Every structure is written in C-alpha cells, then in structure tokens.
Amino acid sequence: MRLLKPALTALSAAILFASTTVMADPITIKFSHVVAENTPKGQMAKKFQQLVEERLGDKVDVELYPSSQLYGDDKVLEAMLLGDVQLAAPSLSKFQKYTDQLQVFDLPFLFKDMAAVESFQASETGQSLLTSLESKGLVGLGYLHNGMKQLSASSPLKVPEDANGKKFRIMTSDVLEAQFEAIDAISLKKPFSEVFILLQTRAIDGQENTYSNIYSQKFFEVQPYITESNHGVLDYMVVSSARFWDGLPDDVRGEVKSALDEAIIYGNELSEAKNEEAKQAIIDSGQSEIVTLDDTQRQQWVDAMKPVWGEFAEDIGQDIVDAAEAANQ
Numbered sequence: 001m002r003l004l005k006p007a008l009t010a011l012s013a014a015i016l017f018a019s020t021t022v023m024a025d026p027i028t029i030k031f032s033h034v035v036a037e038n039t040p041k042g043q044m045a046k047k048f049q050q051l052v053e054e055r056l057g058d059k060v061d062v063e064l065y066p067s068s069q070l071y072g073d074d075k076v077l078e079a080m081l082l083g084d085v086q087l088a089a090p091s092l093s094k095f096q097k098y099t100d101q102l103q104v105f106d107l108p109f110l111f112k113d114m115a116a117v118e119s120f121q122a123s124e125t126g127q128s129l130l131t132s133l134e135s136k137g138l139v140g141l142g143y144l145h146n147g148m149k150q151l152s153a154s155s156p157l158k159v160p161e162d163a164n165g166k167k168f169r170i171m172t173s174d175v176l177e178a179q180f181e182a183i184d185a186i187s188l189k190k191p192f193s194e195v196f197i198l199l200q201t202r203a204i205d206g207q208e209n210t211y212s213n214i215y216s217q218k219f220f221e222v223q224p225y226i227t228e229s230n231h232g233v234l235d236y237m238v239v240s241s242a243r244f245w246d247g248l249p250d251d252v253r254g255e256v257k258s259a260l261d262e263a264i265i266y267g268n269e270l271s272e273a274k275n276e277e278a279k280q281a282i283i284d285s286g287q288s289e290i291v292t293l294d295d296t297q298r299q300q301w302v303d304a305m306k307p308v309w310g311e312f313a314e315d316i317g318q319d320i321v322d323a324a325e326a327a328n329q
C-alpha cells in the first residue's frame, strides 16, 4: 500500500495536467464591423480570420460580426473598452469623441487621391496618429483603405447650389457637419445601418460614401444620382483596447499583429478594384446615373467647402494638416 502511494500521486498529477491542458480555452477575438462581407473591410476581416486560423488555430479563435450584427460604429468603441469586443475598424470619421486629430482625414478636398492618403498614413505624422487614442485606452493597429467618397442624391448635384436646403446623412464628425453647412445643406449624424431606410423613405435627400458602400448597401437603388466628387476619403483605423492587446502573451500578440498587417495589405490592395467593380455594377444596373463634374464645376465645390479647413486646423493641429497636404506632392 505504502509503495502504491507515490505512483497514485504521480498519476493524479498527470491526469490533472492533461485535463488542464485540454481545457485551456482559446483566446477569442470578436471583430465587429458595419459593412458587408464583399467590401474591402469585410474581405480584410475574412483574411485576418483565415491567417489566424492557419497560424494560431489552437490558441486564438477569431469571430467575425459584419453588417452591424453585433454593434454599430456608434457603440463599438464603448463595447471594446468594456471588453465585449476585441477588434474593430471604424471609419476615421467616427473617432471624434476620442481625439480631434483624426478629423484631419475629414477635411474636404485635402487629399487629391488615394496615393496621397496612403503616403500621409505611412509618414511619420500619419504613423504617430495611430497612438492618438492611447490616453483613452485604445490602440491603433493600422490604417485600412476603403476609398474616396462620392455624393449620392435624389436629384443631380452639379454645383454646390444644387445641394442648398437638402438633407444629407453624415458620420459622427463635426468637420462633415461643417462641410455641408458650407454649401447651405442640412446634415444628420446617423448610424450606417439606418442610411438605406432614411434614403428609401425620403427622410433624407442624400449621403456621401464610397462606391463600394453605395453598392453593397443598395443605396444606388434609392438614389437616382451619384456625383463623382471624390471630395473626401473614407478610410479606417483598426483598433483594439489596450487592456486586451497588452494582456495577450507576447508570442500570440506578435503572431496576431503580423496576421493583421498582412490582412490590411490584402484589403488595401483590393480596395481600388472593389470600388471600380461597384461603380461598374451601379452603371450596369441602370438605377443610378453617375454625374461627372467638369473642371469649373469641381472648382466651385472646392471653393465652397475648403474654408472648412480654417475652422478646424487649430483643433486638429496645423502641423498635421500641413503634413497631410504635403502628401499630395
């Protein structure tokens, strides 16, 4: 009997070890976003899930919640700080509650194209903005592209006066509010998930978005005109909470970050094609006419909206605005 005791103790220790090893739950990363799966962000999220599954399948489980299934962009950052969601990629216009600096991306006609946006994001100033949410407990993990915004409406918008008195849905950004005020239009800050119904019921006259979102959300079915204004950018910041991110084991954090970096590159490479594809599908549908602007008309929009920069430069930081403008060269 006395001889058996050490053997039994070793056996129970082995059973205990085996059961705790088997029972160690994978870390769950809930990635919540508001767009459809067949968009640059939806595709980036799927790529990230696939890479994590391949590399960390037994340790990390990525759950995707597209199309505002879990949270709208107005609530997702609060949920993240409470630990209910671990990854999100809200549009840069939706961080105003947390920092003024990211409002630089909303200034109308600041970036001439996506190459300028890319160059600013990669610059020292652009990279430093990824840390602008730190004091609020959020970690910026990278920028993700969607593309340039267009103006959709129930009537053709060729010159700024065509928008006078019209109601437009905007994201939660004071810069965007000022942009529409500058053309004597009315703006309403509404969640993305409500835009279709607002347009369909004619509660609003128009909205601004990328071709990819206009197509995947079916806005084109209820908006007979889309002015190709390219007046601003709609890009994202992929964020996590500092509490979750810093709490990951070092090796896991490193692998998750490299999967994320690869997925972002993938999404960014896809974004231009997705917007082109969406534009073509809208044209083919015959449901919405693309209104193009000649140089004189375009200049009128620039002249009307650009004064907005002056209203916000101090809050954003003149150095940040200057660095963004320099990215056009």
Ligand code: SIN
Binding pocket: 034, 035, 089, 090, 091, 146, 171, 191, 192, 208, 209, 213, 234
């Ligand atoms: C998104 O692309 O994530 C949503 C943009 C919007 O709210 O208009």
